[in-house]
Amino acid sequence: MAILITGGAGYIGSHTALELLQAGQDIVIVDNFSNSKITSLYEVRNLTEREFKFYEVDLLNRGDLEAVFQENQIDAVIHFAGLKAVGESVSIPLFYYQNNITATLNLCDVMKKNGVKKLVFSSSATVYGIPERNPITEECLLGAMNPYGRTKLMIEEILRDIYISDPSWSISLLRYFNPIGAHESGRLGEDPNGIPNNLMPYITQVAIGKLQELQIFGNDYPTVDGTGVRDYIHVVDLALGHLRALGQVMETTGIEAYNLGTGKGYSVLELIYAFEKVTGVHIPYKIVDRRPGDVAVCYADPTKARVELGWKAVKGIEDMCRDAWMWQQMNPNGYKLTEKKELIKKF
Template structure:
């Protein structure tokens, strides 16, 4: 029996694959490679010395996804696949709704067909919208402020309805805060296309010389230095949270939401300062206007995950910055450089 991982070649997916393989799970990965690299999976094999099946399939392709279920004994699904940029979702909302929601519907229908009733879903803290206070707990009102967040919120509601229709389902909804960092080996990490949407890869690309300066979006938030405050969590801690959630859903039924964060908020300029401290590299920046859909302060109350899953974040922001920089330093062009070299060798 195998765990199907959708979007498994992506940033969080690839780190979770490592945790699952090291824990002894058999995995099957599905990814359309639209915003990820096959090179990440080669490195997952390298780091774990373990094999797994990979299918380059889009979740919107029902016929091809059906073959994945038909050819494998799937026991549970960890569902990462989806478009994920807040700003882009504001610009092309219909594409986000089509991709994220329809893909999930196709996946759930095939899970039902093949009797697979266990899922860990990759949600987001964006489902809380403009929270009135912090830290944010799972019982806060929900109301996303951008199309990306709304796709996550709507999928959460769909999954609750699936459980109501068949109470044999067990579903964990994981609301991430802000994943950063990389595997300690420096072999896998965040590899965005173009100018990064997220803070840490933007900082590391400035440090390595790929970007001229960091753009800080907004300095007029009600925070100590005016820049946005977020709960940054190490991607390896986050990956381990998926392992804990998988263990829980395999043993229970129902739908439960869990925040995965550190419970501490840090501003953009604070993160810049910490990065400069641990690397010795100056990060030039300019202030730009706020991005549509962004909020001022957001950090988690993750006590439910600790209480019910036995999970707590272990790594601090200095380690997050060091690991992010090690990844970027070892991979100045991300996965692109080694992938191109491999392509030349195999031709």
């Protein structure tokens, strides 16, 4: 039996694939490489010295997805695949709704058809919208403020309806806060296309000289230094959270949501200063206007994940900065653009 990972070549997916393999699990990966590179899978295989199957599959293509289930004994699914840029989702909302929701509907229908009812879903703290309080608990009001967040919230509701219709399903909804960092080897990391949407790869690209300066969106928030405060979590801690959630869904039925965060917020400037302290590299920045919809403060209460999953983030902000910088130094232009056909032959 194997664990199917959708979007397994992506930033969080590849780190989770590595941790699953190191834990002795067999995995199958599907990815359409729209925002990822096959090189990450090659690195996962080399780091773990374990073989696994992968398929270049778009979840919108139901026939290709069904073939994966027919060719493998799938025991459970970890579902990462989806478009994830908040700003882009505002510009092209129909594309986000079509891709993220339809892909998940196809996946769940194929799972049901094949008797696979164990699912860990990659959700997001964006489902909370403007937080009613901090730290945020799973019982806080939900209300996403952009199309990306609304796709996550809609999918959560779809999954709840699936469970209501068939209580033999077991589903874990993992609401991520702000994943940063990289594998300590420097061989797996975040490799965004174009100008980064997230803060840490923007910082590291300024540090390596690819970008001239960092833009900080607003310094007049009611925070310690006027810049926005977020809960940054090391991607390896996040990956290990998926292993804990998987263990739970394999043993139980039901549907539960879990915040995966550290429970501590850092401002943009605090993150920059931590990065400069760890690396010795100065990060020039410029204050620009706030972005519409950004909130002042957002950080998790991760108590439920600790109590019910036995999971806790252990890596600190300096670990996150150090590992992200190691990745950027070893991969100044991101993953090497090796021919896909050449890498496929090596699997």
